Amino acid sequence: MGTAFIAARQIDGVEPPLIPVSLAPIQSPPAPRPLRILTYLYSFAPGGVERVAARLHAAWSGAGVDTQIVLADASVAPPQPVRAMRQVGPRARKSRFAGFVALARGLPAVIDADRPDALFCAGNTYTALAVVLRLMLGRACPPIVAKISNCLVRPDMPPLLGLFYKIWLRIQGRYIDHFVAMAPAMRAEIAQRTGVTRDRISVIPDPALSAGDLVRLASARDAVVRDRPGRHYLAVGRLAPQKNFSLLLQAFAQAAVEGDTLTILGDGVERAMLEQRAATLGIAHAVRLPGHTDPLDNWLAQADVFVLSSIYEGVPAVVIEALAAGLPIVATDCCVAMPDLLGHGALGTIVPNGDCAALARAMTTIALDDAVVVAARRASAAAFTVEHAAGAYLDVIRALASARQASARDAIAVRALAAP
Template identity: 45%
Template structure:
């Protein structure tokens, strides 16, 4: 029986953590033994966490949020030695530093590590100096981490190029953005609209990466008096967004209701979904919008986006940070064929992804030929950590 350790910083809203919890539930049902290590447990647990057991690292009243990565690195080696996992799964780019440093800290005592690459690696938002060091960091990950999971075929090529790894170390598994039951619920018929005007919707953490400032400016350029824009999420940019809304005189027309876990009702009453990000991996919110039958307007913010919108058949793509093009696209969205949208959504369900992960884990554990001995994780037969 596979034993998988999964580190999670917290239950704070984030697509990476939601996907990890969805996979964990499916893996547990498949008989995988899970050790879910949670950095801190400071907020109500989301529905996806119900029924799962967590090993919470933070004890007492002092929060570890400001140094969560260092805290996890200090505590994880002991947890690994105690639970003796066959493999460690890092569920997104923000956990890459944990995987890489565990390899350096534990050496041959470290189980194989699989990293799901959840964000764009080319990072066009970075300046030349920062991008130079970021490329070095990507190559270091390629030297230390055993296997990578790409969310699309295009992302696989990006990982090979940026991490400087061979193709046999990168697997393509579509991001499990939702379950088939969740997709069916989102696709349920919607009631008749009672209000006038268009309803625009965006979902995501209020952080610079999402570029909601650009979205609000685009909305101000094209919105009719009855139109409304809702941005569901919470984060450090709230004050900046509220100030811009006030500056543009949009207080009655732009809603910032905070983080909403159940977004189905908002999608059901929306006319257009907008993704304005500077960079992404493969955004689950776009898949949710497709499942709900809401036309999608999105920035071309990752190598996966053209594949996701089927080169324009399932949504409109515009360059990142292009105010004029975003505003124009919000007025002329693509109305996708329902059958084609459903087929695309089904590719990104947990029912399809979870077994593929388990198969990858089983192959990697068998290839490494490693097992826990008295002194740690050691070779029990000839094996190659890089496959």
């Protein structure tokens, strides 16, 4: 408490007396709390979606954001050091269904206790849980930002399932606040399939890499002399139907000559089938399935051509890594983003989805290590860094949080005016 002296009004030229007045100490307004973001994942088991989520989480934390990751299974080590990570429930839930149930049961209490400003839905795999949380929590649910990590056009689905999928996408559009497209071409697809207006869709290139990754991948490839006989093809992904590695094996069988090899990195339910398929095609001696391997630096450095045979994708992170290395790329037309990603054919070869003959032909004819094209591939990969994307995501989330707070204030004001 301080004291100030105020002069009384002057009368007839007489100097006025000073009147003491007590002053309360000046108090600074409380500092605003940091932005809070909650990301939920089943686990850190190998997957591009989870790897990107961990990278964004680390960047947001470094920017002073109060961010945490909640998992159903925290027993799998994250792909990089992660702070503020927790598991719902005492026991890890290994299966996808058990993880879904555990998160649906545990997240409402976490949200109620921590009051995050937004929920980050890291990919298509997690949108069902986003919808469930919105239905469970109603207006108490924070704004949900969902990254669309896969193409929304699914040619692999039978007609009836495809119809239900279209309805499901419309439901997502009703309950998810904001969508993030990983490439400009995806924006129109998201708007059409979910029925949301374009102001609810932001375009943020997928942060598949960091600035350091760009240098590391390019340097690793530049340091290797590839003077072996034959062409050495590399593919990466889960051994699952989506990746269509059966088609790749068939194309390799058509294209391969003496000395050629094919390495498929990844693991999954189709391993036994693919091994049998390679044996049936007579190429088992030239095909390797080493399992999941991370990082990919050495594999990308040693390979002559990267091949993507998928039926559908979003913006495949592994293609971005191949671009950063400068590797020649052959890919199926598996998503609306692929033409932009490969410079409409300038940075790689795009073949029709499911066309084995075209895939085999492209694998044998794509040019190897043209210096000008290598430089262009690496330059294009620079757009897909976490240094660029992290801030763009925060701008979106802050805008949503501010809009929610303003709406809440308006609602309070309306109730106050309506009170008797």
